[in-house]
Amino acid sequence: MKPPAPTSKDLVIAAAIRLFGRLGYDATSVRQITAEAGGQNAAMVNYYFGSKAGLRRACGEAILARVQTALPPVVEDVDAAQAARQLEILLSALLDFMTQVPEAEDMAAFILRELNDPDGVLDLLYQGMIEDRHRELCLLWGRATGTDPESERTRIAAFAMLGQILYFRIGRPVVVRRLGWSGIGPDEARKIRGVLTANLRASLAAHEGADT
Amino acid sequence: MKPPAPTSKDLVIAAAIRLFGRLGYDATSVRQITAEAGGQNAAMVNYYFGSKAGLRRACGEAILARVQTALPPVVEDVDAAQAARQLEILLSALLDFMTQVPEAEDMAAFILRELNDPDGVLDLLYQGMIEDRHRELCLLWGRATGTDPESERTRIAAFAMLGQILYFRIGRPVVVRRLGWSGIGPDEARKIRGVLTANLRASLAAHEGADT
DNA sequence: GAACGACTTAAACAGATGTTTTATACAGTC
DNA sequence: GACTGTATAAAACATCTGTTTAAGTCGTTC
Structure with a gap:
């Protein structure tokens, strides 16, 4: 019944929503995001989402899913x-x-x-x-x-x-x-x-x- | 009676207010601002305002003055x-x-x-x-x-x-x-x-x- | 005309950025 | 145990950033 442990992908999205919201998209660097998510490399973002803009889109989709529930x-x-x-x-x-x-x-x-x-x-x-x-x-x-x-x-x-x-x-x-x-x-x-x-x-x- | 022609300083401030407002402070580069103001060099900003942050402050003061009138x-x-x-x-x-x-x-x-x-x-x-x-x-x-x-x-x-x-x-x-x-x-x-x-x-x- | 000051431009600098490439760790599978 | 694919990490890349330095232009003053 307990929810599955959050994957790195989830952690990155959560950190991105927080930082994009607080600082703005342009003012936030992918290195900041991955550091906040606990990881130590910036390449994760491009590995999972293709680009910084892809991460932004993933943030939007995550918010939609969360609000729906x-x-x-x-x-x-x-x-x-x-x-x-x-x-x-x-x-x-x-x-x-x-x-x-x-x-x-x-x-x-x-x-x-x-x-x-x-x-x-x-x-x-x-x-x-x-x-x-x-x-x-x-x-x-x-x-x-x-x-x-x-x-x-x-x-x-x-x-x-x-x-x-x-x-x-x-x-x-x-x-x-x-x-x-x-x-x-x-x-x-x-x-x-x-x-x-x-x-x-x-x-x-x-x-x-x-x-x- | 007609107002004096706007100086380069005024043009830079006006362009900065417009771009800072539209794109955000971090997303706007000083080169964009000076280009929008008609000039072709980015050093104007540091000459007149000391720094990009100084220009931001000048924008705030210009808005105050404008609203007061x-x-x-x-x-x-x-x-x-x-x-x-x-x-x-x-x-x-x-x-x-x-x-x-x-x-x-x-x-x-x-x-x-x-x-x-x-x-x-x-x-x-x-x-x-x-x-x-x-x-x-x-x-x-x-x-x-x-x-x-x-x-x-x-x-x-x-x-x-x-x-x-x-x-x-x-x-x-x-x-x-x-x-x-x-x-x-x-x-x-x-x-x-x-x-x-x-x-x-x-x-x-x-x-x-x-x-x- | 020389000298000066105010203004404008161009070039160069160090640092940060997004992205790509390469390498490493570590599961599961035959 | 070797192979494979996934996930993380490190380093290198080209580009862009704010800023500085130096050079240039113009009108004014003596």
Whole structure:
């Protein structure tokens, strides 16, 4: 039942995700990666992945696989109140995922770095998870507000919701400084969640008024 | 009345902000920068700025100076309704700034890159503009909701508001793909603004209920 | 016109980078 | 025990990096 011991290949990918996310793709050397993975030679990368760019792609695929296994199921057939509740749970889970789980934090940093790199693996990540997850978010939003889940306005609103969460990961250095925190731990995450769920409820409440 | 012709120094800084923002600090070479600036030698950078890191700092200072000249004044003595109106105007201006003005877009990209780089000029940017701007936002939020402008909850809420806006800049590649847009032009910015102002009003309205 | 200073260029340097090549260790198989 | 294929390591390669040094150009000043 216990998972197999991680191979060198796995160790290299894990180290690469961590370093690519922390330092950026170009700022990370293959020697750094293999050293962090415990090995002592840089040729491993080309042996296993063909090139540094191949390793980057392997990192993207590993993230996709990892996220697929951690997906909470989304129940489609829900009424408005259930959808609103699911939205809160989903956003709360995403916030925790982004700010608490160290492994996930590295993956999030990796993805954020890829967002604006034309040579990166954004296509892979988008088609493999981002689009589907966003579509689910739109579905819940549409159910909760009684509007078309795929309307342009709903899709924009879903991104706005995501943006609120993601900024506490992207802008964390600024956030912690302004708040006088030493980091974003469980206590701080709870405070953030309080504000974000209040915002979510307020937006949904605004729709209720015009809805029924 | 016309501004003086840009010096080589100015051209190098402008090119550096653009390239650092687009590619990242490490991924950009000084030869690229001087080539983009019209010059043909890389030694200019060390002549003017001492080092590549010195050029990075000069970019940060140039951004500070530029932003200072473009600041709309914030009127402090306002009632709740006026503060709410100012909030809408401010957020709308920030969204336009982030997605429409090409020069500002480069600066925004530069700042975002610096956010997570411990060796960067985040300190300079934070103390020179980020903290002050955020404090203004908190002030307006506090006035509009009748709460303490410097309470922890208000500061978090201000970051959440910012996050909604910034994500449409940070995650633009994802946003435009999911929305089927070819970019974020004036029309698209207007649609985004519609959603964000609706969210803002909803959040403020939620406070009104518990307030009076 | 000579001398100077500010600016720009070219060439060269040491170091780091991604990659390739070669060599070594070590399973399992006949 | 020799052979084979896989996995790791070491060294060498060409290229690119930031930086330095030296040379060149231009306008200004005396």
